[in-house]
Amino acid sequence: MCSVPAPISEKTIGRLSLYRRVLDRLLREGVENLYSHQLASSTGGTAAQVRRDLMSIGFTGSPARGYRVQELLNRINDFLGVTDGVGVALVGVGNLGRALLAYFPYRRPSLSIIAAFDRDPERAGRVINGCRCYAMEELVPVVREQNILVGIVAVPAAEAQNVATALTEAGVTGLLNFAPTPLRVPAHVRVEYLDMTMSLEKVAYFARQRKPM
Amino acid sequence: MCSVPAPISEKTIGRLSLYRRVLDRLLREGVENLYSHQLASSTGGTAAQVRRDLMSIGFTGSPARGYRVQELLNRINDFLGVTDGVGVALVGVGNLGRALLAYFPYRRPSLSIIAAFDRDPERAGRVINGCRCYAMEELVPVVREQNILVGIVAVPAAEAQNVATALTEAGVTGLLNFAPTPLRVPAHVRVEYLDMTMSLEKVAYFARQRKPM
């Protein structure tokens, strides 16, 4: 009965996050059961993929009723660990940073940006969207003090590495990097890259290809 | 000599976008030649992957000097079609939308957001970061008039499908979707998904896993 630690793929983690939000909405709408193909159509995947993902976290359904929404949601929340919540630090309070502060509301249950940092002394000391902005020098002590685990890098590419190093030194184990540059971090730190310019250029490329219509 | 149309992978397109920006910077720094591993370390990939990508667009280097930076940059620009430029429309001028207006400057050479739209009449008529905001009713005529090919969907998930349908009807062939919901569009329209919440939740998951240090 001692099952092997399930090999959860990285992509599965991302899809579980999406399932979670869909299930949350469905639950509020009063849906109690759903089939894999329903969840697939709400998330843009295939039914088989949904079943694989749920199997990989050890959740089973029945051929008759499909999956129980409430139980599945609990299971995913539990698996992703969103019930506990995690503190997030934002570095760089420029245009992008301010947008992120507005996008991820302060003191949100699962993920909350609880501290922001900027090199510009003008911005330090201000409170934006409920989030306090600190000077760069305070990064390490504040992140340590508040037990922050995740850092968002929203500074220009040239500064990104220094920011990543400082965040890592302060004890962060996950980084979301908006700068279009690779970050060198210790092996125990996870970096996720999010390059909006790349996404837009990709779309533009395909849009141009399909222009002649 | 009639070579087969090279099968360029979707991921390659994204990486070419990143190479392009690195090459642009290197060129300004006066670098004339570079090896695949140099480009790889600047973009977080492997040398073999860089070589595959460049080969796939028919660009070759020499064992002695590597690749010529200027020629490579021209080739990639040409391939991605950035030299011509493409018009982008933004739909949704909330927190995220305004951030995007600030992030992708108006009248940028290759990609410029030349029109924004919002349901809120308050926002329509204003000019943000040099970009004019229109009412939702003007979407189809304005997008058609200005020959806009790409649409950015920055509205809540519930409205995303309607916005996508309108943009498609107006002649857009590429969509960048920030809403966490799949979009049903005609086959000739390309949709790219960018879910910031998913990215952040993924990082948080891995960060928590690695917490015990």
Next chain:
DNA sequence: TAGATTGTTAATCGATTAACAATC
């Protein structure tokens, strides 16, 4: 029961990695 769905296994597909000859 009949029918749709689940969970499992085998087959397929694509991309990455490894090995190597050719080049300057």
Next chain:
DNA sequence: TAGATTGTTAATCGATTAACAATC
């Protein structure tokens, strides 16, 4: 020449797809 790099081919790896028995 020696050495590092390029371009090419074969091998490996993983993920997706397809087929099918089990289930309610």
